[in-house]
Amino acid sequence: MIDIEQANETAVNRMMEARPILKGVATARDVIPGMRDNLLLHAGPPITWERASGPMRGAIVGALIFEGLAHDWESAEKLVTSGEIELEPCHEHNAVGPMAGVTSPSMKVYIIENVTHGNKAYSNLNEGYGKVLRYGAYSEDVITKLRWMNDEMGPVLADALATNEDGIDIRALLAEALHMGDEGHNRNKAGSFIFTSKLAPLIAQVTKNNDLAAKILKFLGDNALSVLNPVMAACKAMADAGHNIEGSTVVTTMARNGTDFGIRVSGLGNQWFTAPVETPQGLYFSGFTAEDASGDIGDSTITETAGIGGFAMAAAPAIVTFVSGTPQDALNATLEMYEITVAEHKYFTIPYLDFRGTPTGVDIRKVVELGIPPRINTGIAHKEAGVGQVGAGLVRPPMAIFEQALMAYAEKYLND
Structure with missing residues (x-):
């Protein structure tokens, strides 16, 4: 067992x-x-x-x-x-x-x-x-x-x-x-x-x-x-250290290519679970709107995977001037992520929360049970090649990838 x-x-x-x-x-x-x-x-x-x-x-x-x-x-x-x-x-x-x-x-x-x-x-x-x-x-x-x-x-x-x-x-x-x-x-x-x-x-x-x-x-x-x-790269090295642990439901990769969002799970090897990306919601540079935005893109969600980024927004209330929202929103984002993670980080702590460790280790079971996907803050690219960055904002992964991963986990470990 x-x-x-x-x-x-x-x-x-x-x-x-x-x-x-x-x-x-x-x-x-x-x-x-x-x-x-x-x-x-x-x-x-x-x-x-x-x-x-x-x-x-x-x-x-x-x-x-x-x-x-x-x-x-x-x-x-x-x-x-x-x-x-x-x-x-x-x-x-x-x-x-x-x-x-x-x-x-x-x-x-x-x-x-x-x-x-x-x-x-x-x-x-x-x-x-x-x-x-x-x-x-x-x-x-x-x-x-x-x-x-x-x-x-x-x-x-x-x-x-x-x-x-x-x-x-x-x-x-x-x-x-x-x-x-x-x-x-x-x-x-x-x-x-x-x-x-x-x-x-x-x-x-x-x-x-x-x-x-x-x-x-x-x-x-x-x-x-x-x-x-x-x-x-440091977050990748940290997340990879927790990968391939038999029976673990912890997410060790979250990544987007502008078309699909993919995750990998520690106890499920190198299998990708993917679904179409969402479009970030946020603040746009002058002259651009949400109509100009590409789908969510980048490997930088490895930061959230390792317990920082959107999971540590309570440490960085001024970020809301870049990605939208209020300082209270930044605090709430971090507090919500404690609900779907396994631990509080030993070394990454937040002064505004009495030096509580950042929420670390997304558990696919908790994401699906609570219906709470991870919070991610991100840059926004123009949908057309050659234009560049047009803003920054917030986004969540599609719930379907966590549901896929949990089904695969059940098939591997829970079906006798």
């Missing part, structure tokens, strides 16, 4: 005790398991070109132009639809990526190592706000910025991190940022400042070119999302 409570306690304890350390920066093909020259990784569950959303298609086109394999939309589409270029989820390669999440073989990626359990996770570098690849933009200026990040900033970050044997403890960084008004998903201002301050002396140490060092530090310092990508 499976002891579900014990299995869930094991899974969540492993997630919480995981200690993700940023160890370095390297080229994706050299470090990501299974990466190959004809492969593009993307956010969410598996997707084909034919079913892909506008921003996902745009990011695929941009990545192939970046790689020098295509020169326009038509040539990129031909490569993918012919099968010459393959598409696979980041999550199936120990990686994550925000929004479209497209990662190509030549791109530089952060390397996170969970020093408690030994697993690793990876994420690409953050481009900042505006017209960027992760939102489906692929114009010349987007590709130029990517190449600067890859060819100039990336090697400096790699050299800088190589001088620090201890790496950067992302769990400790997150714990501090939560006490400074971040929630770790859409509000990362404090975390990005901490991140840049830890990198700055290392960059100064390895870079003889003062102008380049200044440009890199300005780029990191001006981008309030600089730390998001290593945070996502």
Whole structure:
């Protein structure tokens, strides 16, 4: 007989005790398991070109132009639809990526190592706000910025991190940022400042070119999302530590590709449970409305999976100026998530709740029984490729994926 409570306690304890350390920066093909020259990784569950959303298609086109394999939309589409270029989820390669999440073989990626359990996770570098690849933009200026990040900033970050044997403890960084008004998903201002301050002396140490060092530090310092990508990889490393625990009903992956929302469950291996995504509800930039929005997209829901992001909104009441609502709404979002989770985090705590741990470990049984899907805060992409971000807001996964997972769990464990 499976002891579900014990299995869930094991899974969540492993997630919480995981200690993700940023160890370095390297080229994706050299470090990501299974990466190959004809492969593009993307956010969410598996997707084909034919079913892909506008921003996902745009990011695929941009990545192939970046790689020098295509020169326009038509040539990129031909490569993918012919099968010459393959598409696979980041999550199936120990990686994550925000929004479209497209990662190509030549791109530089952060390397996170969970020093408690030994697993690793990876994420690409953050481009900042505006017209960027992760939102489906692929114009010349987007590709130029990517190449600067890859060819100039990336090697400096790699050299800088190589001088620090201890790496950067992302769990400790997150714990501090939560006490400074971040929630770790859409509000990362404090975390990005901490991140840049830890990198700055290392960059100064390895870079003889003062102008380049200044440009890199300005780029990191001006981008309030600089730390998001290593945070996502850290959350992936933590969530993966709780995966494949026999009998556990804890969710270890939540991810969206703009078309489908998918989850994976600790005790159900690598099977995806998917349903069509919802459209986020929130605040739109000037000139845009909900009619312009793409469906929910991105791997950044790995933050909520690990107990931060929308689950920690009570730590970041100012986030409502970005995603809509009131400070009380932010508090209520966190309080609601305690109802569907297994534990309160040992290391991620919320000052406004007397340092109560964040709700951690979504239990598919509780989601279905109570009819409460997880709360997620997210950026909103334009539905057409090339436009970019048009707002930010709140969204929930479709209830159907939790019902599917619970049925699969019953078939595996409860049918004799």
